[in-house]
Amino acid sequence: MNYKSLLDLDNIPSHIGIVMDGNGRWAKKRGLPRSFGHKAGSDKVVEIVQSAYNLNIKALTLFAFSTENWKRPNEEISKLMELLIFYVKTQLDKIKKNNIKINVLGDYTKFPPRVVDEITKALQETSSNDKMILNIALNYGGQDEIVRATKNIVKDVNLGIIEVNEIDNEIFKSYLYTHESPDLDLLIRPSGELRVSNFLLYQLAYAEFYFSDVLWPDFDENQLCKAIYEFQLRHRRFGGL
Numbered sequence: 001m002n003y004k005s006l007l008d009l010d011n012i013p014s015h016i017g018i019v020m021d022g023n024g025r026w027a028k029k030r031g032l033p034r035s036f037g038h039k040a041g042s043d044k045v046v047e048i049v050q051s052a053y054n055l056n057i058k059a060l061t062l063f064a065f066s067t068e069n070w071k072r073p074n075e076e077i078s079k080l081m082e083l084l085i086f087y088v089k090t091q092l093d094k095i096k097k098n099n100i101k102i103n104v105l106g107d108y109t110k111f112p113p114r115v116v117d118e119i120t121k122a123l124q125e126t127s128s129n130d131k132m133i134l135n136i137a138l139n140y141g142g143q144d145e146i147v148r149a150t151k152n153i154v155k156d157v158n159l160g161i162i163e164v165n166e167i168d169n170e171i172f173k174s175y176l177y178t179h180e181s182p183d184l185d186l187l188i189r190p191s192g193e194l195r196v197s198n199f200l201l202y203q204l205a206y207a208e209f210y211f212s213d214v215l216w217p218d219f220d221e222n223q224l225c226k227a228i229y230e231f232q233l234r235h236r237r238f239g240g241l
């Protein structure tokens with residue numbers, strides 16, 4: 001089935017989040033080391049960013065490294081860092097040409113200096129782009145994000161920048177890493193896991209969930225279009241009738 005041809009182009013979700021999961025299992029199925037799965041998964045990042053861009057999606061948020069991923073073996077972490085450097089380096093020109101803004105969710109300064117340098121450069125060089133926001137979650141946790149926002153709000157209250165009575169959802173959202181992105185419409189999790197895993201906890205409030213058994217390295221443009229197609233069949237009520 002070609003799902004792209006079924007899409008209602010006037011009802012494309014503005015903001016999609018993806019938990020990129022299943023790289024390890026993809027490699028294991030082929031008798032390959034896990035790092036091959038991460039490499040194949042990274043190639044899919046490139047394809048899905050391009051597809052999202054072509055579909056006029058305003059914001060795409062990808063879970064690339066969680067605060068819990070530090071528990072993995074050093075060798076696997078190093079491989080992920082290498083891939084990050086490689087992809088930021090090789091894709092940056094195209095990202096700039098496509099007017100895509102890169103934004104990082106999480107404290108990426110805890111990464112090795114070479115990664116920090118590449119990412120900082122990408123953030124600086126795309127900061128005024130506005131066709132699409134590519135949010136990359138790196139050393140990210142949803143609970144951490146909420147705690148961080150709360151601390152920053154308290155600081156601003158103490159400085160007299162805002163008043164306690166002013167704090168509402170809009171103000172709170174402005175302290176989250178995604179403050180420049182529209183509200184999250186759709187969360188996609190491939191690989192058969194039915195969990196949120198500390199991703200975008202605040203932003204998920206009214207998002208539609210799409211779970212798929214396809215492993216991330218097999219998740220292609222048609223899979224993305226299938227998720228959007230199913231999103232378009234849903235009736236979102238936002239608490240109303």
Ligand code: FPP
Nearest residue numbers: 020021022023024025041042045064083087
């Ligand atoms: C989950 O699969 C995937 C990750 C922890 C890393 C995701 C990272 C990438 C796709 C590559 C780097 C990102 C960019 C932006 C180039 P898993 O290892 O948990 O798989 P498993 O559940 O099958 O073991």
